[in-house]
Amino acid sequence: MKTSRIPVFKTSLKDSSIAGKIFFYRYFYLMLLPVVIWYFVFSYTPMYGITLAFKSFNYNEGIIGSPWIGFQNFLDMVKDPGFISAFKNTLIISFCKLLIHFPVPIILSILLNEMTRRRLKKVYQTIFTFPHFISWVVMSGIIISILSKDGIVNQIISVFGGDAVSPLVTSSQFRTVIYTTHIWKQMGWDSIIYLAALANINPELLEAASIDGAGRFQKIMHITWPCIRGTAAILLILQIGLMLNIGSGFDQIFNLYNSSVYDVADTIDTFIFRTTFTIGSDFGYMTAVGLVKSVINLLLLITANYTVRKLGEQGIF
Amino acid sequence: MINSKTLKNEGKLFSILNIILLGLLSVIAIFPFYNVFIVSLAKIEVIVKQPVYIIPLSFDLTSYKQIVMEPKFVNAMLVSIFVTVSGVCLSMLLSVLGAYALSKKNMPGRNFLLAAILFTMFFNGGLIPYYLVVKNAGLINNVLCMVIPPAINTFYLIIMKNYFTTIPASLEESARIDGANDIFILIRIIIPTSAPFIATFALFYSVDRWNEWWNALMFINESKKAPLQIFLREILINFSNQFSTMAEALRDRNKTTYLKGIQMAAVVVSSIPILLVYPYLQKHFVKGILVGALKE
Numbered sequence: 001m002k003t004s005r006i007p008v009f010k011t012s013l014k015d016s017s018i019a020g021k022i023f024f025y026r027y028f029y030l031m032l033l034p035v036v037i038w039y040f041v042f043s044y045t046p047m048y049g050i051t052l053a054f055k056s057f058n059y060n061e062g063i064i065g066s067p068w069i070g071f072q073n074f075l076d077m078v079k080d081p082g083f084i085s086a087f088k089n090t091l092i093i094s095f096c097k098l099l100i101h102f103p104v105p106i107i108l109s110i111l112l113n114e115m116t117r118r119r120l121k122k123v124y125q126t127i128f129t130f131p132h133f134i135s136w137v138v139m140s141g142i143i144i145s146i147l148s149k150d151g152i153v154n155q156i157i158s159v160f161g162g163d164a165v166s167p168l169v170t171s172s173q174f175r176t177v178i179y180t181t182h183i184w185k186q187m188g189w190d191s192i193i194y195l196a197a198l199a200n201i202n203p204e205l206l207e208a209a210s211i212d213g214a215g216r217f218q219k220i221m222h223i224t225w226p227c228i229r230g231t232a233a234i235l236l237i238l239q240i241g242l243m244l245n246i247g248s249g250f251d252q253i254f255n256l257y258n259s260s261v262y263d264v265a266d267t268i269d270t271f272i273f274r275t276t277f278t279i280g281s282d283f284g285y286m287t288a289v290g291l292v293k294s295v296i297n298l299l300l301l302i303t304a305n306y307t308v309r310k311l312g313e314q315g316i317f
Numbered sequence: 318m319i320n321s322k323t324l325k326n327e328g329k330l331f332s333i334l335n336i337i338l339l340g341l342l343s344v345i346a347i348f349p350f351y352n353v354f355i356v357s358l359a360k361i362e363v364i365v366k367q368p369v370y371i372i373p374l375s376f377d378l379t380s381y382k383q384i385v386m387e388p389k390f391v392n393a394m395l396v397s398i399f400v401t402v403s404g405v406c407l408s409m410l411l412s413v414l415g416a417y418a419l420s421k422k423n424m425p426g427r428n429f430l431l432a433a434i435l436f437t438m439f440f441n442g443g444l445i446p447y448y449l450v451v452k453n454a455g456l457i458n459n460v461l462c463m464v465i466p467p468a469i470n471t472f473y474l475i476i477m478k479n480y481f482t483t484i485p486a487s488l489e490e491s492a493r494i495d496g497a498n499d500i501f502i503l504i505r506i507i508i509p510t511s512a513p514f515i516a517t518f519a520l521f522y523s524v525d526r527w528n529e530w531w532n533a534l535m536f537i538n539e540s541k542k543a544p545l546q547i548f549l550r551e552i553l554i555n556f557s558n559q560f561s562t563m564a565e566a567l568r569d570r571n572k573t574t575y576l577k578g579i580q581m582a583a584v585v586v587s588s589i590p591i592l593l594v595y596p597y598l599q600k601h602f603v604k605g606i607l608v609g610a611l612k613e
Contacts, residue, residue: 021423028421029418031415034411035469043437046442046447047442112339131346135527137550137554138587140554158368272443272444287446294440
């Protein structure tokens with residue numbers, strides 16, 4: 001063993017025993033303390049509250065004092081038409097939204113990457129990313145306004161002699177509004193991550209392909225796409241894993257829907273929120289509904305991660 | 318063999334089609350915002366005469382005057398400013414401390430804590446238990462309900478942690494030789510060297526707090542404590558809620574005026590702060606800081 005080690009390291013980490021290490025990092029534990037407290041209170045205490053799903057909530061006795069009722073809340077769910085409809089809508093909307101939206105930022109980033117005019121590319125990107133920073137409250141206000149009876153969409157339709165539309169109160173059209181406005185708000189933001197991956201492509205690779213006679217389309221298929229495939233795989237797992245959270249989009253649906261489209265628009269999140277705070281349903285039952293969603297979410301994440309790893313891409317855990 | 322001339326022509330055609338396609342798409346994407354803007358500046362007498370109002374034919378600031386004179390709007394704006402400023406301070410304090418400490422790979426217990434933090438991204442207790450926790454914390458009808466419960470964004474925390482890992486250890490070690498403790502090192506060395514990076518996250522948090530409405534919708538039940546987004550929700554989306562007085566008052570007082578103009582003016586005024594920070598945000602996120610979040 002060499003003796004010419006820099007002494008500083010030795011004095012700062014005197015012994016490698018656990019106690020010594022903990023002492024060495026004492027200030028870092030101090031820094032972490034408020035963060036740990038925050039996560040404990042706002043993330044882990046609610047997880048304990050999941051026990052409510054197996055209880056009948058009694059307001060005066062709180063979570064701990066309320067009586068256990070086993071799986072009664074889950075049995076009630078199967079008989080609740082409101083839940084069944086919300087459950088079905090959540091799956092349909094999440095799945096379709098993922099299916100329709102997922103390729104959009106990939107295609108957008110490839111097209112933006114192919115642009116040679118840098119200034120124009122920047123302008124386009126600025127426009128596409130902007131809606132991400134506007135809240136769904138404001139976005140919904142704008143959407144409701146442009147789709148209203150006297151809104152700009154109906155003005156244009158009437159000029160061309162068409163019949164006025166009101167997709168926000170029409171069950172057969174409401175979901176289309178959800179899918180398109182989601183793309184409008186998120187496509188630019190979601191493409192950033194792919195653009196960053198595309199920026200790392202070695203230009204020599206593209207040059208070599210050109211010399212070999214590859215056209216634009218061939219280069220996209222054989223160089224550009226393979227470079228972002230890994231990123232796409234990871235994002236796909238993440239999005240499948242968070243499908244029911246992000247996919248069903250509480251903020252978006254809650255601000256856009258109304259009683260005339262509950263049959264196609266009510267999701268588990270909006271169902272829980274609305275029935276809890278406006279009707280005042282049993283807390284135990286609503287917790288059980290939330291738990292069903294959380295568990296499905298976790299299962300989806302694990303399955304997606306496993307599948308992607310099987311296919312030879314890197315997973316997230 | 319394809320000759321190089323056809324390839325070049327193919328490339329040029331592709332470029333032109335590409336510019337046109339993306340151009341059309343960006344016109345569609347920007348159009349609703351453009352519409353908001355011109356309606357907010359329109360005179361009702363002009364707008365009713367037009368079958369389609371696409372070209373701004375009038376310039377009138379009445380709607381803006383009405384919205385900024387509305388005490389409820391001003392009050393909501395002040396609540397949002399308070400929430401944003403205090404929220405960013407608390408969020409940054411917690412995130413910087415947490416991210417820096419978690420960047421220390423050899424710290425005992427670090428991996429466990431990191432896993433516990435990541436787990437919260439994929440699993441949570443759900444709405445009701447969260448509601449009860451916030452209620453028991455005494456945050457019902459308290460403006461801090463928009464500051465404390467959403468204080469840490471795990472996604473941002475992880476990106477910041479990844480960034481701190483890339484800071485060379487030599488920077489800290491030289492200070493440690495001089496006898497500085499780790500908190501001093503963080504304040505005097507780490508934060509100044511990563512200022513632009515930290516500032517970007519302060520802006521991300523500020524946009525989040527400015528757009529905060531969900532916690533307010535659940536926990537705030539007095540209109541004088543309602544933030545801007547709740548005010549906007551009332552005047553844009555539903556006129557019949559617990560805050561209905563807010564929207565009703567505005568509607569009644571302005572009976573003779575153009576309601577849509579006022580709504581759109583409110584949207585524009587409340588988006589100004591975001592428009593101001595957007596160029597800075599864009600400059601930095603394009604550099605790819607978000608990519609760091611994908612690994613680990």
